[in-house]
Amino acid sequence: MRSQRTFRVTAYLSVLVVLVASAEAGRSVAQASGQEPRPVYVAPTGEAADPGVVRDGQDYYAFMTGGLARVALADNPRGPWQSMPNALSRWGEWASGKGAVWAPDAVRTSAGWVLYYAAQAEGFAGQRCIGTAVADQPGGPYEPAATPLVCPILGGEDPAADRPDQTSGVIDPSPFQDEDGTRYLLYKTQKTPGTIRMFPLSQDGLHGRGEASHELVRHSDSIENPVMVRRDGHYFLFAAANWYDQCRYSTVWRRSADLWSFADKDEHVLLDQAGTGLCGPGGADVVTGGGGPDRIFLHAWVCSAGNEPCRFTGVVTDPNRRRVVYAAVLSWGADGITPQVPAFLPPA
Template sequence: MMTFANPVYDKNFPDPGVLHVDGTWFAYGTNNAVDNVPLLTSTDLVHWTEQGDVLPKVGDWAELGNTWAPEVVRTDAGKYVLYYTARWKKADRQCIGVAVADDPHGPFADTRGEPLICQDDEGGSIDASPFRDEDGSLYLYWKNDGNHIGVPSHLYAQRLSPDGLHLTGDRVRLLTNNQPWHGTVVEAPEMLRHDGKLYLFYSGGAFDSDGYAVGYATCDTPMGPCHDAPENPILRSSATAAGPGHCYPITLDDGTTWLLYHAWPPDGIGSINPGRQMWLDRLDWTGGKPVVHGPTAGAQPMPGRQTSIRGDSIQTP
């Protein structure tokens, strides 16, 4: 039996957002000292190769630096749409932009003169995450950056147009930071449909502390209402990984579910060397509830065949 051990990428790579195309996993991460949106690729979720910057130029509305939490979706038209967070010069807020490419390797281009979303009065908007449901409809999830200005943070949802470039319909709030473990923050929403039910994974707590953790809520529809799980958080710090969070749930063809996330070394919280490393752990379902086996530092079996991810797997001619 082939095994692996965490972390699966031992350098700084915060906020991984993942796409699967033709047998290759694409992980997009928060900016580093060189790249606005660094890219890693893998064929097995364990061995990752650095591919450089997929967003060589941020939108004209944005300042360089502070390019956070990118995620990509492929539209029915065959385009790849990147949602990323950057600082809007006009508002001096972190806001969500959108860029397009013909290939998941990029380069992505943001030709807009302003961000897609920026809730200026709520502190800004960050951590955009697209979700394609079983019927093909697209949704976008994100948080207002309320903790930046001392107001509540919420997780939001809104429908996307088929091309992924426009928000449509009403915007709804799904969750608010109202639990002790949340502190001032709920963020990094990720919607997953499993066995016909909807699960919204999210992170709470200060990202640069060992209190940062992962929880989930069950949702009646992609637009809510959502019901926070009483057993939260389901992934928290251990002796080998501090502040695990900003997770991405992955469902494989063999039916297993895995969680890709970042975590600090316990003795390196807040340091960029090595920074937030990328971890991978098995997630099981017990009585309809997700149970994470992690953070796991010892040897564990390699993931099986990778052909689907949150329903977003892409097989192109």
Template sequence: MQWGNGAVPARRALLATTIIIILAALLATGLESGASARPSTERPLRAHPLLHQRGFADPSVTRYGGGYVAVSTGRGAPRATATSPTGPWTMRRRAMLKLPRWSVNQEIWASDMVKVRHRWLLYYSAPVRGLGRGARCIGVATSHSALGTFRSVGRRPLVCPRGADAPRAWDQLRHRGRHMPRSGVIDPSGFRGAGGSRYLLYKTQGYPSSIRIVRLTSRGARVARHAHSRQLVRARGIIENPVLVRRHQHFVLFTSEGFYGGCHYRTTWRRSHRLLHWGHRRPHLLLRRSRMGVCGPGGADVVTRKHEQPLVFFHGWTCWGHLPCPPSFHINRSRGMHPKRSLYAAHLRWTRRGTPKVRGFLHPR
């Protein structure tokens, strides 16, 4: 085919335009690739479990003379120790061998271990009759050492709603609110305030759920005289596992949100200038599956360290050993996957604005 004289310039112009478009597309692709290669606070992170041979859900981790000690959800509060946060983590004798009479069995959920003066306290939630299926109350136990056997303090629960088949608790949730469910309480968490004052945070079971706080005595084993619990945060869905940290002039509240048995379970944080006034503080994401590849990161606990970055320990679902469960995982549809909640940890960094960020994850030794 022959081209006329007028068609040649037009063809050349079309060819030049095509080349320019292709070069522009390649340049844009290169710029985009370069942008994704630059360091970013949103780049994907990868975590590896520190303890996955057995489940270790809702970890409470603290430092003691021999390194680190942790307790988890399970019969008698399973316990593990390590000389370093990266492990190796070794299972020890469970923290509690006997629970008080008001407890239906020894299945403890999300306990919290703290040291108060020269003794150790274990706040725990145990099943109780009279409040409906699955309802629990909170008790406290004490030991002379972090690795010793914890024994319940007194016969009364520390926190327990009215109507439970148990002795009258120190905190009965008198001011719970008309529209809050009359079920149990779980997820106890100790907090040391200004001047050494002590508090206990916990979650109310049912929907809507709430996080409450009550003032304790200086020894931490009783509710302070004339003290009554009050609501800090309320949510239509599930909000649980409260951990409170003071950072300069702010209080930062870490919580877990969502259904615990799936990968969308996540860890969030809120911030307030005042301990007892949180209003409608909006939650911000700290740990989520889409960024770190861990299925359902929750049950977080923060460990502060002198002259070192704080650490955040949490659990995540693993299947077929140490592998993260797939994004579609659901505990009620997990036959053959052998799921369990394994122990993870990450470095926690505070920005100039005083907000928490995950800097990197700890890898097992």
């Protein structure tokens, strides 16, 4: 018969093993499943990056960087995804018409479907501002407003006061509606240090409420692609940390009971190269509610015709590099408030 002490030590080690295994499961998705994640959407030409995904009934619309806002449609996160015409009908009058739309995202309001997008502004040395556009259908075409919503120049409704560099632009717009119906727009200020700000919106999502934006977090390196989720009395701020052109680009999150208080909250890694096998898993968007399970969509770099992840420790320099879209399960842990990704979805 084992002594009581031996039993306690064995029990303690068993619990420790379970805890370690659980932690590893949260970080090592690819290793746990025994399979490397595969993309659910690969653009026919160019790349698919910064997916902003909305669900309308049974349909999913993914808005992506490129052209006048690339769009793809599917009735299942696994696909098959069908490429659609660009979301924007034309450039907003404030835009220079150069480059491409960055990180578009959409939401339905009393005005219809509202698209937020970042584009180069006229007379702003190649820097970007954030504009709005409206459509009757989620896939567009969206008719752009004549003036930007967030812009340090051109009379934007949010001048991005107190940001770290008054000569830099704003990108990565992401709409959020709180449980009381109040609307906000999150976005990133460019250059270093990178910051995430949030701007109170009118109920139709097209204008501000006469208030300036406020900084939520800043990062000594770079932080971008913000997404806000409300769950069980807590706010979750998801974002992409580090530089987008490196394999160490990763998806991180912070939790707060206060909508405006994230700077002093711990940052946790949700998805990175070590845990997924993917190169730079970031640019993520979260889809919750609507009667379906929670999902997270993100991009990562691939460097082969077979869409194999790039194998770099620093900047991805392969001339064949391009970004593709992945979909995964988003769960919330045993406590209901700890985001986890237990599995990636296989493509249809």
